[in-house]
Amino acid sequence: xxxxxxxxxxxxxxxxxxxxxxxxxxxxxxxxxxxxxxxxxxxxxxxxxxxxxxxxxxxxxxxxxxxxxxxxxxxxxxxxxxxxxxxxxxxxxxxxxxxxxxxxxxxxxxxxxxxxxxxxxxxxxxxxxxxxxxxxxxxxxxxxxxxxxxxxxxxxxxxxxxxxxxxxxxxxxxxxxxxxxxxxxxxxxxxxxxxxxxxxxxxxxxxxxxxxxxxxxxxxxxxxxxxxxxxxxxxxxxxxxxxxxxxxxxxxxxxxxxxxxxxxxxxxxxxxxxxxxxxxxxxxxxxxxxxxxxxxxxxxxxxxxxxxxxxxxxxxxxxxxxxxxxxxxxxxxxxxxxxxxxxxxxxxxxxxxxxxxxxxxxxxxxxxxxxxxxxxxxxxxxxxxxxxxxxxxxxxxxxxxxxxxxxxxxxxxxxxxx
Amino acid sequence: xxxxxxxxxxxxxxxxxxxxxxxxxxxxxxxxxxxxxxxxxxxxxxxxxxxxxxxxxxxxxxxxxxxxxxxxxxxxxxxxxxxxxxxxxxxxxxxxxxxxxxxxxxxxxxxxxxxxxxxxxxxxxxxxxxxxxxxxxxxxxxxxxxxxxxxxxxxxxxxxxxxxxxxxxxxxxxxxxxxxxxxxxxxxxxxxxxxxxxxxxxxxxxxxxxxxxxxxxxxxxxxxxxxxxxxxxxxxxxxxxxxxxxxxxxxxxxxxxxxxxxxxxxxxxxxxxxxxxxxxxxxxxxxxxxxxxxxxxxxxxxxxxxxxxxxxxxxxxxxxxxxxxxxxxxxxxxxxxxxxxxxxxxxxxxxxxxxxxxxxxxxxxxxxxxxxxxxxxxxxxxxxxxxxxxxxxxxxxxxxxxxxxxxxxxxxxxxxxxxxxxxxxxxxxxxxxx
Numbered sequence: 026x027x028x029x030x031x032x033x034x035x036x037x038x039x040x041x042x043x044x045x046x047x048x049x050x051x052x053x054x055x056x057x058x059x060x061x062x063x064x065x066x067x068x069x070x071x072x073x074x075x076x077x078x079x080x081x082x083x084x085x086x087x088x089x090x091x092x093x094x095x096x097x098x099x100x101x102x103x104x105x106x107x108x109x110x111x112x113x114x115x116x117x118x119x120x121x122x123x124x125x126x127x128x129x130x131x132x133x134x135x136x137x138x139x140x141x142x143x144x145x146x147x148x149x150x151x152x153x154x155x156x157x158x159x160x161x162x163x164x165x166x167x168x169x170x171x172x173x174x175x176x177x178x179x180x181x182x183x184x185x186x187x188x189x190x191x192x193x194x195x196x197x198x199x200x201x202x203x204x205x206x207x208x209x210x211x212x213x214x215x216x217x218x219x220x221x222x223x224x225x226x227x228x229x230x231x232x233x234x235x236x237x238x239x240x241x242x243x244x245x246x247x248x249x250x251x252x253x254x255x256x257x258x259x260x261x262x263x264x265x266x267x268x269x270x271x272x273x274x275x276x277x278x279x280x281x282x283x284x285x286x287x288x289x290x291x292x293x294x295x296x297x298x299x300x301x302x303x304x305x306x307x308x309x310x311x312x313x314x315x316x317x318x319x320x321x322x323x324x325x326x327x328x329x330x331x332x333x334x335x336x337x338x339x340x341x342x343x344x345x346x347x348x349x350x351x352x353x354x355x356x357x358x359x360x361x362x363x364x365x366x367x368x369x370x371x372x373x374x375x376x377x378x379x380x381x382x383x384x385x386x387x388x389x390x391x392x393x394x395x396x397x398x399x400x401x402x403x404x405x406x407x408x409x410x411x412x413x414x415x416x417x418x419x420x421x422x423x424x425x426x427x428x429x430x431x432x433x434x435x436x437x438x439x440x441x442x443x
Numbered sequence: 444x445x446x447x448x449x450x451x452x453x454x455x456x457x458x459x460x461x462x463x464x465x466x467x468x469x470x471x472x473x474x475x476x477x478x479x480x481x482x483x484x485x486x487x488x489x490x491x492x493x494x495x496x497x498x499x500x501x502x503x504x505x506x507x508x509x510x511x512x513x514x515x516x517x518x519x520x521x522x523x524x525x526x527x528x529x530x531x532x533x534x535x536x537x538x539x540x541x542x543x544x545x546x547x548x549x550x551x552x553x554x555x556x557x558x559x560x561x562x563x564x565x566x567x568x569x570x571x572x573x574x575x576x577x578x579x580x581x582x583x584x585x586x587x588x589x590x591x592x593x594x595x596x597x598x599x600x601x602x603x604x605x606x607x608x609x610x611x612x613x614x615x616x617x618x619x620x621x622x623x624x625x626x627x628x629x630x631x632x633x634x635x636x637x638x639x640x641x642x643x644x645x646x647x648x649x650x651x652x653x654x655x656x657x658x659x660x661x662x663x664x665x666x667x668x669x670x671x672x673x674x675x676x677x678x679x680x681x682x683x684x685x686x687x688x689x690x691x692x693x694x695x696x697x698x699x700x701x702x703x704x705x706x707x708x709x710x711x712x713x714x715x716x717x718x719x720x721x722x723x724x725x726x727x728x729x730x731x732x733x734x735x736x737x738x739x740x741x742x743x744x745x746x747x748x749x750x751x752x753x754x755x756x757x758x759x760x761x762x763x764x765x766x767x768x769x770x771x772x773x774x775x776x777x778x779x780x781x782x783x784x785x786x787x788x789x790x791x792x793x794x795x796x797x798x799x800x801x802x803x804x805x806x807x808x809x810x811x812x813x814x815x816x817x818x819x820x821x822x823x824x825x826x827x828x829x830x831x832x833x834x835x836x837x838x839x840x841x842x843x844x845x846x847x848x849x850x851x852x853x854x855x856x857x858x859x860x861x862x863x864x865x866x867x868x869x870x871x872x873x874x875x876x877x
Contacts, residue, residue: 052778054771054863054866055774055775058767058768058770058771059768061767062764062768062771065767066764068760076753101549101561103549103561105622152510266561297560297561313830314748314831317827317831318750318754321830322757324826325476325754325757325761328476328761329764332469332473332764333764333768335768339462339465339771339772339775340775343779346779347778391760395753398749398752398753
């Protein structure tokens with residue numbers, strides 16, 4: 026008895042569920058539509074959030090190079106007596122002496138460039154062995170400094186290990202650098218110093234000794250998600266068009282681009298300088314579709330949330346309007362303002378809960394479809410839970426304004442005829 | 444009578460301004476989301492040669508290493524070798540046939556005020572132009588030359604003609620490039636096939652080439668191998684000729700069948716060709732020739748990215764949410780009119796009249812939704828152009844799409860309003876008249 030009277034004083038204890046449910050059931054159609062809407066919103070938001078977080082993971086993946094301070098340009102010789110090797114050597118020597126430039130290298134492959142060969146590497150010779158695919162970089166001894174990659178074991182190339190070759194020359198160098206991820210895949214160890222000095226075989230035939238391990242260097246493009254596996258050969262390919270990758274001192278990038286471009290075009294009139302691009306802009310292009318996908322998904326989810334909120338708010342305001350007199354009678358019979366507020370919030374919570382039950386089934390269904398169509402991983406429970414919390418908060422916020430209006434209906438409304 | 448319904452509907456809509464606007468906006472947003480994503484799919488998978496796409500085929504032959512697949516799991520390479528390109532084109536087994544590859548080289552105009560530039564060049568046989576219905580502004584292309592016949596002629600794109608000759612009719616003029624003197628035989632109209640179905644090695648929406656030259660020029664001047672170039676033999680040697688004689692693939696091979704020719708006939712020819720080559724020791728693998736017509740080829744290359752389909756499915760769900768939302772709002776809208784309807788019923792209006800009245804109102808709301816939807820569509824497509832700069836050349840709202848938008852909007856509005864309208868019609872008037 027005592028306990029019951031105490032409970033009666035708590036606001037929620039006075040919530041009468043039965044009349045509320047029956048009032049909801051009187052508007053079967055509007056109620057069903059709202060529940061279905063909440064269910065679908067839950068399904069889309071939970072899966073959408075999951076896809077967005079997956080894309081953000083890809084976008085935040087570091088490439089291993091000093092991205093903000095690197096730019097590239099192409100030097101294309103076009104006259105009969107243009108000497109590509111002499112041009113590359115003198116250009117690089119000059120560039121490396123410039124005060125704003127940390128280092129420079131001639132290469133067509135770098136992260137986000139989208140062009141490189143993939144080689145099959147193995148630890149035992151012979152064509153019947155297991156192979157690990159790796160993207161190949163061709164760099165001279167300045168390469169790793171120009172990219173800003175750090176060596177975690179072994180040593181860099183020496184100048185006389187570097188082979189200057191034409192495009193079709195396929196002599197393989199005797200030493201290579203590999204990334205730590207590739208070292209793990211090949212030799213099954215994380216003790217980098219033990220890998221230095223080991224022999225690996227390239228495309229089943231050519232052998233080379235691992236001279237050093239770099240911490241991270243992403244592949245220029247990735248056919249099947251093996252983006253961390255790269256091998257660096259001490260080679261420079263000489264052709265009429267060469268691409269220079271230039272790393273500047275921090276914050277001097279834009280300034281250096283202008284001076285370098287001017288200097289190179291003036292220093293040798295037998296070639297033209299073109300395709301001057303920063304790594305950042307190339308990154309934007311490579312990841313453009315992912316950035317677009319994230320943006321579009323976020324816009325759709327925001328719009329969906331707003332639509333759902335408008336639907337809830339619209340229906341509740343209408344209910345307040347229709348039950349004006351009923352609320353007045355309740356107030357006149359002794360219900361206080363909090364009771365009226367509770368009535369609308371509880372109605373909303375009942376609606377949202379119904380929607381969430383159906384929504385969970387839909388969310389899992391949608392995820393099964395996405396898994397089968399897009400090889401997407403399974404939806405973690407945490408995304409459904411966060412979407413559920415979002416929907417409850419959304420429901421409460423959307424009900425707030427009409428419920429406050431209902432709360433302030435005066436008991437005198439009971440006496441007026443509608 | 445219709446005018447009366449219209450007047451009543453407009454009055455009712457203006458009476459419940461905010462509710463009506465909410466319904467239309469909801470519909471409009473849902474429809475805009477659907478139409479933006481649908482228009483991307485529609486525009487990206489548009490048939491580039493609608494009147495003959497089923498007769499134009501992309502040819503693939505499997506000349507790869509016995510132990511490896513050119514394209515996993517076991518597909519032939521997408522390009523063919525120089526030797527196969529020459530043999531098949533010169534056998535003339537179809538109406539049109541052309542092999543082509545992308546390359547580049549320095550263009551050095553004789554006029555002083557035009558600086559030399561690096562031209563992106565398509566080296567191709569002449570039947571490329573009629574086969575792909577390439578539009579000419581001046582002059583024309585060339586016929587397929589006999590094997591080893593070198594002719595220094597070039598076709599310029601409209602922008603290249605503008606750049607070098609200031610846009611005049613330059614047919615017959617000479618143009619120094621690649622160290623030789625070429626004669627201009629044709630200038631193209633603006634031509635930006637999207638998707639660029641005939642060579643997607645740089646992506647399906649890559650820009651058009653600056654110049655076109657006969658394929659034999661590529662061998663004669665030893666031009667670089669652009670686009671997708673793949674080899675499986677090792678140690679080819681340094682010679683350019685070695686590449687041409689090798690099993691390296693670099694050339695896109697397309698044919699157009701005559702209207703009375705069947706695909707089987709050409710497949711049979713390819714079969715016998717590969718068998719002949721097997722006799723001289725080529726084609727170690729099991730014969731695996733693939734002929735895909737343009738639309739099959741576009742589908743195979745998945746020109747419409749899976750992301751776009753994902754957006755479309757999500758947009759459909761979004762439209763469904765908007766429909767449910769509009770339906771619940773309409774239900775409240777019509778419930779609010781119960782007493783008015785009861786009065787009209789009591790004064791003699793029958794159920795059909797009330798239903799038509801409600802229908803008129805939902806159609807007007809649908810039209811309003813279409814208007815909002817179209818406006819949002821225009822902004823949305825601008826957003827798409829910003830997010831996908833590659834698509835900006837072909838993203839626009841065409842008339843069929845606009846009509847679909849209006850149609851879907853009215854349909855959704857009627858769907859959303861159907862049940863509430865019926866409910867209003869069947870209600871007994873007596874209770875509301877008190």
